[in-house]
Amino acid sequence: MAVGLGPLPKFHSIDGVRIGVASAGIKKPGRKDVVVFEIARGSAVAALFTRNQFRAAPVRVASEHLAAAATRYLLINTGNANAGTGERGMTDARACCAALAATCDVPVESILPFSTGVIGEPLPVSKLTAALPEALADLKADGWAAAASGIMTTDTLPKGATRQVAVGEEVIHLSGISKGAGMIRPDMATMLGFIATDARIDSALWQRLLAGAIERSFNRVTVDGDTSTNDACVAVATGCSAVPEIAEGGAGFIAFRDALNSLCLELAQALVRDGEGATKFITIAVEQARDRKEALDVAFTIAHSPLVKTALFASDPNWGRILAAVGRAGVENLDLDAVRIHLGDVCIVHNGARAEDYTEARGQAVMNESEISITVNLGRGAVKETVWTCDFSHDYVTINAEYRT
Amino acid sequence: MAVGLGPLPKFHSIDGVRIGVASAGIKKPGRKDVVVFEIARGSAVAALFTRNQFRAAPVRVASEHLAAAATRYLLINTGNANAGTGERGMTDARACCAALAATCDVPVESILPFSTGVIGEPLPVSKLTAALPEALADLKADGWAAAASGIMTTDTLPKGATRQVAVGEEVIHLSGISKGAGMIRPDMATMLGFIATDARIDSALWQRLLAGAIERSFNRVTVDGDTSTNDACVAVATGCSAVPEIAEGGAGFIAFRDALNSLCLELAQALVRDGEGATKFITIAVEQARDRKEALDVAFTIAHSPLVKTALFASDPNWGRILAAVGRAGVENLDLDAVRIHLGDVCIVHNGARAEDYTEARGQAVMNESEISITVNLGRGAVKETVWTCDFSHDYVTINAEYRT
Numbered sequence: 001m002a003v004g005l006g007p008l009p010k011f012h013s014i015d016g017v018r019i020g021v022a023s024a025g026i027k028k029p030g031r032k033d034v035v036v037f038e039i040a041r042g043s044a045v046a047a048l049f050t051r052n053q054f055r056a057a058p059v060r061v062a063s064e065h066l067a068a069a070a071t072r073y074l075l076i077n078t079g080n081a082n083a084g085t086g087e088r089g090m091t092d093a094r095a096c097c098a099a100l101a102a103t104c105d106v107p108v109e110s111i112l113p114f115s116t117g118v119i120g121e122p123l124p125v126s127k128l129t130a131a132l133p134e135a136l137a138d139l140k141a142d143g144w145a146a147a148a149s150g151i152m153t154t155d156t157l158p159k160g161a162t163r164q165v166a167v168g169e170e171v172i173h174l175s176g177i178s179k180g181a182g183m184i185r186p187d188m189a190t191m192l193g194f195i196a197t198d199a200r201i202d203s204a205l206w207q208r209l210l211a212g213a214i215e216r217s218f219n220r221v222t223v224d225g226d227t228s229t230n231d232a233c234v235a236v237a238t239g240c241s242a243v244p245e246i247a248e249g250g251a252g253f254i255a256f257r258d259a260l261n262s263l264c265l266e267l268a269q270a271l272v273r274d275g276e277g278a279t280k281f282i283t284i285a286v287e288q289a290r291d292r293k294e295a296l297d298v299a300f301t302i303a304h305s306p307l308v309k310t311a312l313f314a315s316d317p318n319w320g321r322i323l324a325a326v327g328r329a330g331v332e333n334l335d336l337d338a339v340r341i342h343l344g345d346v347c348i349v350h351n352g353a354r355a356e357d358y359t360e361a362r363g364q365a366v367m368n369e370s371e372i373s374i375t376v377n378l379g380r381g382a383v384k385e386t387v388w389t390c391d392f393s394h395d396y397v398t399i400n401a402e403y404r405t
Numbered sequence: 406m407a408v409g410l411g412p413l414p415k416f417h418s419i420d421g422v423r424i425g426v427a428s429a430g431i432k433k434p435g436r437k438d439v440v441v442f443e444i445a446r447g448s449a450v451a452a453l454f455t456r457n458q459f460r461a462a463p464v465r466v467a468s469e470h471l472a473a474a475a476t477r478y479l480l481i482n483t484g485n486a487n488a489g490t491g492e493r494g495m496t497d498a499r500a501c502c503a504a505l506a507a508t509c510d511v512p513v514e515s516i517l518p519f520s521t522g523v524i525g526e527p528l529p530v531s532k533l534t535a536a537l538p539e540a541l542a543d544l545k546a547d548g549w550a551a552a553a554s555g556i557m558t559t560d561t562l563p564k565g566a567t568r569q570v571a572v573g574e575e576v577i578h579l580s581g582i583s584k585g586a587g588m589i590r591p592d593m594a595t596m597l598g599f600i601a602t603d604a605r606i607d608s609a610l611w612q613r614l615l616a617g618a619i620e621r622s623f624n625r626v627t628v629d630g631d632t633s634t635n636d637a638c639v640a641v642a643t644g645c646s647a648v649p650e651i652a653e654g655g656a657g658f659i660a661f662r663d664a665l666n667s668l669c670l671e672l673a674q675a676l677v678r679d680g681e682g683a684t685k686f687i688t689i690a691v692e693q694a695r696d697r698k699e700a701l702d703v704a705f706t707i708a709h710s711p712l713v714k715t716a717l718f719a720s721d722p723n724w725g726r727i728l729a730a731v732g733r734a735g736v737e738n739l740d741l742d743a744v745r746i747h748l749g750d751v752c753i754v755h756n757g758a759r760a761e762d763y764t765e766a767r768g769q770a771v772m773n774e775s776e777i778s779i780t781v782n783l784g785r786g787a788v789k790e791t792v793w794t795c796d797f798s799h800d801y802v803t804i805n806a807e808y809r810t
């Protein structure tokens with residue numbers, strides 16, 4: 001059960017984007033496991049991929065194709081990650097692209113493939129390609145909700161967000177979906193995220209805006225610290241909006257950038273809210289750090305500590321474990337007396353020891369909630385960074401001691 | 406239940422070392438929670454302490470005292486770590502040392518304090534000092550087994566090892582005990598380890614030998630990646646042996662050093678075998694690395710991956726998760742095709758993909774055992790490093806969602 005994750009929004013359709021789903025029976029018969037995005041000519045397509053050095057075949061093929069030709073279709077399957085499949089996996093990924101390209105009469109490089117699911121099993125290419133006609137016949141502007149469900153694996157709920165930005169008399173729309181629940185510690189990329197907007201924008205600027213949005217969102221969430229071999233986020237800007245081209249310093253730029261950042265943050269936090277076995281949504285803020293690196297080192301050390309995460313599961317205001325995590329984060333010459341730690345509004349550590357007015361009851365009240373914030377003030381600079389994570393529960397163990405990924 | 410951890414050995418007594426235990430009722434009434442080591446004048450005492458920046462008060466006091474005077478007593482308590490206790494904790498640690506020093510008529514700096522247990526609660530000084538007469542009255546040469554039990558906290562079994570080294574006609578003896586089960590990722594120090602030998606050896610050489618032994622043993626084990634605020638290892642060389650002084654290049658040096666390394670490795674591996682909730686003892690070897698850093702980065706990334714550790718708990722030969730861990734370990738320009746991974750003797754990954762002759766049955770056979778080895782060959786150098794860890798089970802969550810540390 002996800003923590004504080006609401007139902008899907010009513011998505012804004014995006015002119016220039018149609019989405020269709022189909023059942024290929026890749027892993028579970030009957031479920032929708034193939035999703036196709038059709039993208040209008042002239043769209044700007046930006047993408048980021050996992051930094052895990054073991055890039056799955058679809059990630060490698062998508063990267064090649066993105067550089068080689070204008071993207072016209074995204075081809076997504078669940079049930080099989082086509083990862084750890086060597087040269088055969090590359091062949092299979094290309095074969096799926098070729099099948100779709102042939103049917104749609106476009107160059108094979110205009111297809112970007114994405115796969116998520118079990119690692120190490122060969123992709124059932126014929127099942128996938130047999131489902132393409134169904135997906136293509138299903139293409140529609142309001143396919144976002146179906147797509148959000150179609151890309152799920154161990155997610156318990158679909159994840160989506162939508163925004164609109166008024167610029168003068170006109171409106172720009174953004175919609176996005178994401179998936180991922182375990183093997184989450186996106187590293188300069190994301191789990192799977194698909195975003196589209198009808199804005200007109202230069203390709204290079206679009207890539208920069210996406211990278212910035214991902215850095216502040218998907219790269220600030222973690223479920224279990226394990227970065228997937230398949231993380232990818234693609235963002236399409238179709239240019240179909242009547243709003244004049246979005247450019248730095250121009251009308252609507254700031255509002256558009258903020259909407260993109262906000263949409264990505266909502267999608268990224270949804271991954272944590274639906275983290276495998278999660279019962280708590282945790283915000284970890286590190287303040288007054290000297291630089292970004294030390295702020296993130298401290299935040300992620302806390303976020304990844306099994307002892308902190310199990311204490312959170314137990315609603316145990318175990319600040320000693322948080323202290324120990326800060327102490328091993330590798331901050332140079334940390335002045336312990338300057339460190340303050342808060343649980344919610346309750347100060348738990350001051351001057352390197354338990355705060356004098358701290359009581360177990362006050363700490364317990366904070367920890368009993370399903371949304372908890374931990375704030376660490378290092379007292380040595382002006383940089384603040386925030387990371388989001390969830391707790392470590394029995395269900396995490398149960399889910400991962402059974403699911404073959 | 407520990408994995409493959411045998412009963413305590415019959416310890417060799419160490420001339421110049423006597424040990425006594427007592428019940429102070431620090432946390433649990435009736436259990437032996439105070440341990441005193443009495444050390445002969447003229448002993449060489451070496452020690453390493455945690456690199457966690459939040460050093461507990463006893464660690465700070467012990468470090469000061471070690472530098473200030475010859476050590477005559479070790480004063481150890483369980484039930485309370487006297488960590489996160491600020492200035493009061495320092496005062497309390499000194500007060501306990503002062504009480505023992507006064508009773509034994511030695512300088513206060515000749516006492517080294519060690520505490521382990523709950524973080525953040527003030528040390529019950531009067532209870533502790535009230536138990537000192539009982540501990541002193543109990544001092545005996547064959548107190549090692551009682552001490553091994555006396556220093557336990559969440560350990561399910563006491564941990565000890567003993568060795569003897571023949572040099573000419575004479576024999577050098579070594580004995581040691583350790584404790585620790587959770588919050589284990591010793592960083593240039595250890596959980597709690599106490600070692601003694603009757604060898605004669607120069608102080609500086611003894612510190613170097615201890616540091617080398619700890620690097621190869623305690624610094625190569627991890628349960629949950631969480632480095633404690635209290636890690637410490639002390640080694641006493643009393644010089645009471647008839648064997649001539651141990652010196653580099655001299656008679657018995659290599660055998661003595663090897664015995665110390667072997668003893669420390671046994672004690673360190675015992676921590677992992679008794680890791681909280683452990684059901685598997687895992688050996689992770691990284692071979693043909695360019696340097697020590699990348700070998701350890703890869704080994705520890707695997708050892709800390711929640712997805713690998715839960716798969717191990719499930720006896721699931723989930724090599725995909727091991728692959729993903731290697732891929733995110735941060736090795737520069739890793740050539741995936743050169744990477745080979747074995748589970749036991751079974752090759753699971755070859756050329757960046759599942760090995761052609763791999764079958765689930767062969768992998769499963771390896772994973773069904775309680776002792777499992779994972780070997781990663783990077784194919785790019787000559788360095789090998791080995792790390793030991795255990796799995797992540799439901800019991801880890803249960804234990805840590807309930808124990809206030």
